[in-house]
Amino acid sequence: MNETIKTILERRSVRSYESTPVEKEKIDLILQCGQFAPSGMNRQPWHFTVITRRAMLDKISAENRRVMLQSPVEALRLRAEDPDFDSFRGAPMAIIVSGEDEAGYAGADCANAVENMALAAQSLGLSSCYLASFKIAIETPEGAFLLDDLRIPKGFKPMFALSLGYGNEVLGERAPRREHTITFIE
Numbered sequence: 001m002n003e004t005i006k007t008i009l010e011r012r013s014v015r016s017y018e019s020t021p022v023e024k025e026k027i028d029l030i031l032q033c034g035q036f037a038p039s040g041m042n043r044q045p046w047h048f049t050v051i052t053r054r055a056m057l058d059k060i061s062a063e064n065r066r067v068m069l070q071s072p073v074e075a076l077r078l079r080a081e082d083p084d085f086d087s088f089r090g091a092p093m094a095i096i097v098s099g100e101d102e103a104g105y106a107g108a109d110c111a112n113a114v115e116n117m118a119l120a121a122q123s124l125g126l127s128s129c130y131l132a133s134f135k136i137a138i139e140t141p142e143g144a145f146l147l148d149d150l151r152i153p154k155g156f157k158p159m160f161a162l163s164l165g166y167g168n169e170v171l172g173e174r175a176p177r178r179e180h181t182i183t184f185i186e
Helices: 003-010 024-035 054-069 075-080 106-125 145-149
Strands: 046-051 093-100 126-130 156-164
Touching: 003 106, 024 046, 024 093, 024 106, 046 106, 054 075, 054 093, 075 126, 106 126, 106 156, 126 145
Parallel strands: none
Antiparallel strands: 046 093, 093 156, 126 156
16 A cells, blocks of 8 residues: 555544654644645635644633633533643644635635645654634634734634644544445446
8 A cells, every 4th residue: 555545544633642842844844735735726725823832722722611611502511621621632732724714715725734734744653633623712702812812814714723743642443434425426
């Protein structure tokens, strides 16, 4: 099996990390892979915010917890009550991918960039977790200050994030893929 296919099939979401920082060379390569993701009409409607300061990840997590504890959705409240709650799953770093508000396909394009970065991380011996719930507080008026703290450019909104680090989790059996999800028309 070729290495690309092997990387795709072996990539897993990891939710426990060592505190070891990720090397700058690896971060740069992962970002380059994100920048070379396909995008509609090659608009490249993304902005990458690299957070290697754990205190900033903790600040976002604390704001998310605050919002979630006030949610009418019981599942969100229960998650926020967990003493180990962390929007970034304990990773030493994360990359937030924001998309241009006016770009019609920015969501899909940013998703492509995150997937490229997740695969690049896997190929470099790193673990990752593809995240969307990190932005719960950012999307509220009270949490909008985080956009400034994260230096998100005007006209962009956070869409996805990728937690990154050296995994510290024993992964169980991979869940089987759902059946009946492919149709051939020949």
